[in-house]
């Protein structure tokens with residue numbers, strides 16, 4: 113234990129099968145990294161250089177943010193070196209129990225762009241458990257009438273290691289009356305039986321002590337011992353005999369407590385109380401109950417295949433004289449589809465941009481079903497018509513990727529529901545939903561509400577008067593949708609534009625900067641721009657034509673005849689006998705205004721005698 117510090121795992125890099133099937137996603141799929149390390153490596157030990165094995169350069173490391181996504185944090189990735197490090201205790205026995213192979217599978221997550229890599233770390237067994245008997249000594253009663261060849265089941269030792277490191281053999285201290293026979297259980301594990309070599313003579317020796325040793329196959333082997341204390345009983349007594357040495361039965365999990373498992377049966381050739389048999393468990397079985405009279409074994413609690421797949425117990429039959437026989441009962445639990453698959457989202461992309469290209473990785477979906485075989489084989493599907501799809505990534509994971517174009521302005525969020533269904537009969541399923549928010553990209557230019565603007569302004573307006581308003585809208589979010597107005601061109605050039613008009617950047621209101629004079633200036637055209645604050649910004653132009661209209665601001669002015677200081681003209685040359693219709697004078701007036709404002713009409717207001 114602990115001697116493996118610094119030892120490196122072995123990596124194999126395997127391009128997966130999907131590469132040629134889905135070339136579009138080739139960087140996202142099918143990478144599998146394999147390492148093999150011994151169990152119990154100290155925390156901080158290097159498993160391998162994950163970054164290097166994934167083909168990342170040292171310079172890339174800070175941006176790729178390589179990390180591990182798993183339910184239990186057995187490993188971490190060093191941010192500096194990209195090494196995969198052991199981060200918690202790796203006890204193979206705790207992780208995998210008696211499974212002959214033990215592997216931790218998880219996803220490595222890289223960002224920018226998001227990608228997942230399947231990592232498989234095989235945990236090798238080390239010989240860190242000693243075979244152990246439950247007690248230091250065991251009692252056994254053997255009748256002196258027992259024939260050579262009679263066998264007695266002995267207590268087994270336990271060794272949590274697997275393979276060669278697990279319990280391999282038993283040895284018995286030398287004694288001419290006894291020998292040891294090693295038998296194998298259905299699961300391959302070994303158990304010892306004591307065989308009688310010679311009949312025993314109680315009068316000569318009523319008590320024997322033997323030492324039973326259990327050894328594993330480690331290098332060096334570890335061992336444990338227990339003492340067998342054999343009491344020789346009187347010949348008049350016959351021990352009970354079971355009709356089978358080993359009883360085997362299969363039982364579906366989920367049978368209700370109280371279900372009969374099987375019935376053991378022993379007979380005894382004696383008469384009277386000496387033939388009355390009482391059954392009991394050699395070691396207390398809490399899961400199973402035993403009827404001491406009938407030998408019927410029943411379940412006492414609910415069984416769970418996912419917890420324990422098989423039970424092995426020793427039943428003793430004891431007669432009234434105290435003689436005992438033993439048999440082994442093995443109960444195999446059969447899996448039933450009693451666990452729904454579980455679906456979880458991992459490493460959900462923080463920001464899904466609306467311009468994400470089809471095939472962009474969004475999340476890793478992990479599937480877990482505690483059942484076995486078909487009951488634990490799970491298919492996944494995505495509900496509804498949405499521009500996403502799931503791609504099988506490794507045995508129990510899928511990748512959620514975009515499958516089509518996104519448009520935040522049209523659909524700002526999606527409810528993504530994934531249903532996992534197993535292949536049990538009947539199948540069990542479960543669903544998980546996640547709301548994916550689509551992030552804004554500045555993909556809309558501001559749009560003016562009119563194709564062009566035309567306003568008419570009466571001349572002599574007060575300087576600073578608002579003369580028009582333009583407005584544009586932009587469906588993007590935040591700064592991407594914030595519109596600012598400006599005047600970018602005009603036909604007033606080379607006149608100083610700024611001294612004529614201005615526009616409010618926020619409101620789009622156009623202000624006159626001076627009083628317009630129709631007589632001088634009659635119309636002008638401005639190009640206004642609406643610009644958003646995206647990066648890069650988008651803009652649209654619109655034209656605003658301003659017509660200056662005349663105001664009646666000039667009084668007619670008499671050109672002829674010339675008026676005196678009192679505003680009157682004197683006509684003294686009219687003949688006395690002038691006929692009606694005689695033209696006295698012609699009055700000519702002018703007006704600086706235009707149109708109606710300059711149409712003059714003449715009236716005689718007053719006539720008087722001098």
Ligand SMILES: *[C@@H]1O[C@H](CO)[C@@H](O)[C@H](O)[C@H]1NC(C)=O
Pocket residue numbers: 527528529545547
């Ligand atoms: C998402 O869709 C699922 C399945 O239709 C539904 O059960 C769930 O309530 C929805 N979630 C939200 C937040 O609308």
Ligand SMILES: *[C@@H]1O[C@H](CO)[C@@H](O)[C@H](O)[C@H]1NC(C)=O
Pocket residue numbers: 600601639641651652653
């Ligand atoms: C808007 O007008 C300015 C000035 O004439 C010009 O430089 C710019 O390219 C125009 N923008 C668009 C979007 O037409």
